[in-house]
Amino acid sequence: MLLDLSEYAKITLGRFNDTISQANTALGIISSEQWDDCSPAHIGRMRQLSVDIMTIDEIVYYRNGRLSCTIWGNTNRAILERAPDHTLPNGVGITLNVESTVSRGGSMVAVSHRGHAVLVKPQRMVDVLLDTHATLGVAMDGGRLVALSGSADPELLAVLTSGPAVGADARHFYASVGGPGFIAFAIAERSAIEGRWREELWLLLPLGGVVSLVLVATVAWFSRHRLSLRSELASAIRNGELVVHYQPIMSLGTGRCVGAEALVRWQQPDGRMIPPDSFIPIAEEFGLIADITDFMIDRVVRDLADMLAIDRSVYVAINIGASDIGSGRFLPVLDRALARWNVAAPHVWLEATERGFVDADAARKTITAARAAGHLVAIDDFGTGYSSLSLLEKLPLDALKIDKAFVDSIGKDAATSIVIPHIIGMAKELSLAIVAEGIETEEQVDYLRKAGVKLGQGWLYAKAMPLGDIIDYYGHNKAGPWDGVPVDALDQADGA
Ligand SMILES: Nc1nc2c(ncn2[C@@H]2O[C@@H]3COP(=O)(O)O[C@H]4[C@@H](O)[C@H](n5cnc6c(=O)[nH]c(N)nc65)O[C@@H]4COP(=O)(O)O[C@H]3[C@H]2O)c(=O)[nH]1
Secondary structure, eight states, rough: OOOOOOOHHHHHHHHHHHHHHHHHHHHHHHHTOOSSSSSSHHHHHHHHHHSSSTTOOEEEEETTTTTETTTTTTTOOOBBOOOOSSOOOOOEEEEEEOSSOOSSSSOOEEEEEETEEEOOOHHHOOOSSSSSSSEEEEEESSOOOOESSSSOOOHHHHTTTTSSSEEOOOSSEEEEEEETTEEEEEEHHHHOOHHHHHHHHHHHHHHHHHHHHHHHHHHHHHHHHHHHHHEEEHHHHHHOOEEEEEEEETTTTTOEEEEEEEEEEOOOOTOOOOOOHHHHHHHHHOHHHHHHHHHHHHHHHHHHHHHHHTTTTTTTEEEOOOHHHOOTTTHHHHHHHHHHOOEEEEEEEEEEGGGGSHHHHHHHHHHHHHHTOOOOOEEEEESSOOOOOOHHHSSSSSSSEEEEEHHHHTSSSSSSGGGHHHHHHHHHHTEEEEEOOOOOOHHHHHHHHTTTOOOOOOTTOOOOOOOHHHHHHHHHBBSSSSTTOOOOHHHHTOOO
């Protein structure tokens, strides 16, 4: 039995070392790629690594010793980088009790180098064996506890963390093994194992049994991690942590509001809002996007009924995830919501990003059905992805949204600034309505207006806001009937 506990301690030390080495790998990759600007690409890379490398829960970046961004986006929370509690020979630091920016329940172990810190839940380091009564742990040389799988007697912990040991006292069997800088240990309560059946199991369990137990545990552990991001998001959806904000869409001619784009946010228990760019890609990857689309449809159509009480000409655009555009699955859901809240279809615009058009035939089917039901369909973020003019020609679209990246280039000597006249020309040629996104300056509005763009949204007018605020905003700024909005489609809603 003592031999088995020594094995368990060794396996625990191995798990700990593997975790640190995987964190090291992530740090090596991110440092060789020289990310340091907290740009969307930098954040996307951190997120990708945290999904790809199983042991990692989160990656964060400190600039000048202050938390600057995480896999969930930029942050301005005043969190300072702490000096490591231990430094490995390669200069990588290990810091205990670091606050996670998103995961609930407890502090994390940070493995850090040059500003980047990989965060790992301490439980992962001792999440080794299933169905055992042993308590497993890892401590730093000097006795500071890094991770513990259960609870343990403090006096015994002091013995175990002071150096390698194998033995028993009145209540426990125990063993600890040392590695450079760290000690791992396993403790079993006498009472739990002294019953004959259990004792036999512990004494007779062959090493092969231990190995297969470890294999089973490893597989379970890996899949648990893969599921943890997914399950955080899934439970957020279930627990009503998603909220909808609305960004006004304006007539550029009159500066009045014609409608809004519905944008999802993930509200954390402490009130922070995680932006959709941080979790929509995860939702797409893990098959949760349908739940988000359904949530948005339900909430937005209900909210629209309130907005329509003020004015019958308002419309709201909903983003539809790529896989939903491919399948068309959401159309009956939308239909039912419209019937339930007595809202006419033309008041709901649908926005699909270019990713949704990868299977052009499937997308065409969905768009055709949506338009037949009375919705306007827009291509979002045009020019940033895979689309080409020929794809645009093939799809029966109503509107094109010009991505903020192109609007930003207006008046600048940027490589992208030559693109915007082409996009506008192309949209006009195909008789598509144009909505410009991310308008921040009067200069941009002037340019767009002169170029014949009728609709736009951006912080120059207003940021996305909760329902109560958009209702106020709309009440004070509403446009005349169909101001700048494609008339044909909305005429049908007039009698709604
Ligand atoms: N810096 C700056 N930003 C501005 C300005 N005006 C608008 N924006 C931001 O630009 C984004 C416009 O939405 P999008 O292109 O549809 O891009 C959306 C959309 O593709 C996706 N998304 C949002 N809600 C949903 C949803 O319910 N379902 C799906 N599938 N995707 C969603 O997430 C993307 C990002 O949404 P947000 O973070 O809310 O970011 C929004 C909006 O807050 C401006 O003047 N300056």
